[in-house]
Amino acid sequence: MRQTPLHDAHLAAGARMVDFAGWTLPINYGSQIDEHHQVRTDAGMFDVSHMTVVDVRGPQARAFLSRLLANDVARLQSPGKALYSCMLNENGGVIDDLIVYFMAEDWFRMVVNAATRDKGVAWLEHQAAEFRIAVTEHYELAMLAVQGPEAREKAHSVLPEEAVAALDGIKLFSAVESNDLFIARTGYTGEDGYEIMMPGAEAQALWGRLLGAGVKPCGLGARDTLRLEAGMNLYGQDMDEEVTPLESGLAWTVAMKDDREFIGRPALERQRAAGLQNKLVGLVLEGRGVLRPHQSVITHAGAGMTTSGSFSPTLQRAIAFARVPVGAADRCTVEVRGKELAARIVKPPFVRNGKACEGILQAAE
Amino acid sequence: MSEIPSDLLYRESHEWVRYDDDGTATIGISDHAQAQLGDMVFVELPEPGMSYEQGDACAVVESVKAASDVYAPLTGEVIESNSALEDSPELVNTDPYGDGWLFRMQLADPAQLEGLLDPSSYADQAEG
Numbered sequence: 240m241r242q243t244p245l246h247d248a249h250l251a252a253g254a255r256m257v258d259f260a261g262w263t264l265p266i267n268y269g270s271q272i273d274e275h276h277q278v279r280t281d282a283g284m285f286d287v288s289h290m291t292v293v294d295v296r297g298p299q300a301r302a303f304l305s306r307l308l309a310n311d312v313a314r315l316q317s318p319g320k321a322l323y324s325c326m327l328n329e330n331g332g333v334i335d336d337l338i339v340y341f342m343a344e345d346w347f348r349m350v351v352n353a354a355t356r357d358k359g360v361a362w363l364e365h366q367a368a369e370f371r372i373a374v375t376e377h378y379e380l381a382m383l384a385v386q387g388p389e390a391r392e393k394a395h396s397v398l399p400e401e402a403v404a405a406l407d408g409i410k411l412f413s414a415v416e417s418n419d420l421f422i423a424r425t426g427y428t429g430e431d432g433y434e435i436m437m438p439g440a441e442a443q444a445l446w447g448r449l450l451g452a453g454v455k456p457c458g459l460g461a462r463d464t465l466r467l468e469a470g471m472n473l474y475g476q477d478m479d480e481e482v483t484p485l486e487s488g489l490a491w492t493v494a495m496k497d498d499r500e501f502i503g504r505p506a507l508e509r510q511r512a513a514g515l516q517n518k519l520v521g522l523v524l525e526g527r528g529v530l531r532p533h534q535s536v537i538t539h540a541g542a543g544m545t546t547s548g549s550f551s552p553t554l555q556r557a558i559a560f561a562r563v564p565v566g567a568a569d570r571c572t573v574e575v576r577g578k579e580l581a582a583r584i585v586k587p588p589f590v591r592n593g594k595a596c597e598g599i600l601q602a603a604e
Numbered sequence: 605m606s607e608i609p610s611d612l613l614y615r616e617s618h619e620w621v622r623y624d625d626d627g628t629a630t631i632g633i634s635d636h637a638q639a640q641l642g643d644m645v646f647v648e649l650p651e652p653g654m655s656y657e658q659g660d661a662c663a664v665v666e667s668v669k670a671a672s673d674v675y676a677p678l679t680g681e682v683i684e685s686n687s688a689l690e691d692s693p694e695l696v697n698t699d700p701y702g703d704g705w706l707f708r709m710q711l712a713d714p715a716q717l718e719g720l721l722d723p724s725s726y727a728d729q730a731e732g
Contacts, residue, residue: 267642271642271643271668271669464668527690528646528666529645529646529666531671550645550666550668552668576664
């Protein structure tokens with residue numbers, strides 16, 4: 240198992256460590272529900288150094304990504320701007336989901352999943368062969384996600400002055416570079432905040448300063464309930480190579496308006512022409528209980544399956560994502576340990592900026 | 605290091621048993637078990653009047669992380685379940701041997717108590 244540069248800091252903070260995608264990472268430091276609320280109401284930090292940072296450099300970087308990604312890097316015009324996209328195979332199946340940052344015409348930075356690192360990077364390198372670009376993985380970088388309504392202010396209080404100056408006026412979903420820090424106003428929680436990349440050797444010092452500023456350590460457990468509430472997919476659970484983004488709630492990330500030829504497009508067009516069979520929706524359990532992945536869902540339009548599910552600490556109810564027939568709406572039942580429990584079908588996200596989204600709680604009442 | 609009270613008996617599946625001398629026993633899950641599972645959000649308890657054989661799954665404790673069966677540590681009939689857990693499942697975390705108890709049983713065969721783990725045997729297993 241690989242350890243991040245913050246391993247000792249996690250142990251010192253009382254972390255319960257688990258194996259995740261080949262890494263030893265904290266699942267929680269005590270109560271994962273407290274960590275969840277910490278991010279919704281104040282500021283928490285996650286060690287996400289297991290995420291893979293890949294730079295694409297060269298004169299054809301944009302052309303390469305235009306072919307590689309289902310979302311259109313033409314949308315990235317101002318330096319620092321970020322884009323969420325899927326990387327598809329020829330069948331339209333999702334190889335990985337990622338964030339790509341446009342830094343310069345000859346430099347794009349991508350952050351891809353740890354769980355798919357080998358497969359994803361191999362695919363990248365395979366597709367890169369036809370283009371004049373260089374693909375470089377940055378193993379030496381650590382990454383800290385500082386998230387929550389107070390996250391930016393608390394981060395500003397401990398970041399170097401130059402970095403704070405560079406962050407002045409930074410827009411959502413953008414990044415800046417300052418010396419050896421790469422700071423993006425992105426995240427996986429539905430809250431404001433930063434994802435900060437830095438050389439591994441500097442991670443412990445920044446961690447310590449953030450702790451001192453009142454940013455509390457949060458583990459993978461809270462990260463999962465936060466992203467689920469925020470309506471964000473988890474690769475390998477909510478989508479994989481067997482399904483397309485169109486049936487994974489990610490049609491908004493597929494840019495097909497012009498005739499750009501990206502990998503997987505013909506398959507997506509065939510799927511659209513034939514008519515989509517399934518869609519990914521949100522579920523809110525009406526009564527008591529907890530939803531989990533891989534539970535059977537019965538709708539008026541046919542059967543489906545939950546892909547992610549948990550207890551929402553913000554809503555105090557069980558929520559899930561489920562892949563169901565396109566005609567499904569309103570009510571459904573979920574099979575939980577032999578019982579059919581009533582749930583409502585909703586449109587994610589469930590929670591944004593600390594509050595239940597419109598229609599989410601009403602839908603369950 | 606989790607707490608393992610010396611006046612209780614345990615089962616390998618992490619239930620604890622407090623024998624009450626009148627042929628009844630109170631049952632819960634150990635501090636070790638609650639710590640492994642993490643924050644409890646839902647507890648499903650057996651109805652009074654239900655009978656179980658030793659080893660039968662009879663309750664479910666669900667944390668944010670996972671659902672886990674609780675097994676009847678002894679054969680008998682459920683005489684009471686802890687209704688406070690319906691609204692406050694977190695009592696299993698905060699007070700696993702006190703307010704976080706799960707249910708009480710009328711034992712069919714108190715001799716089965718001898719087959720349970722004493723605190724030191726359970727400690728070896730749980731912390732080992």
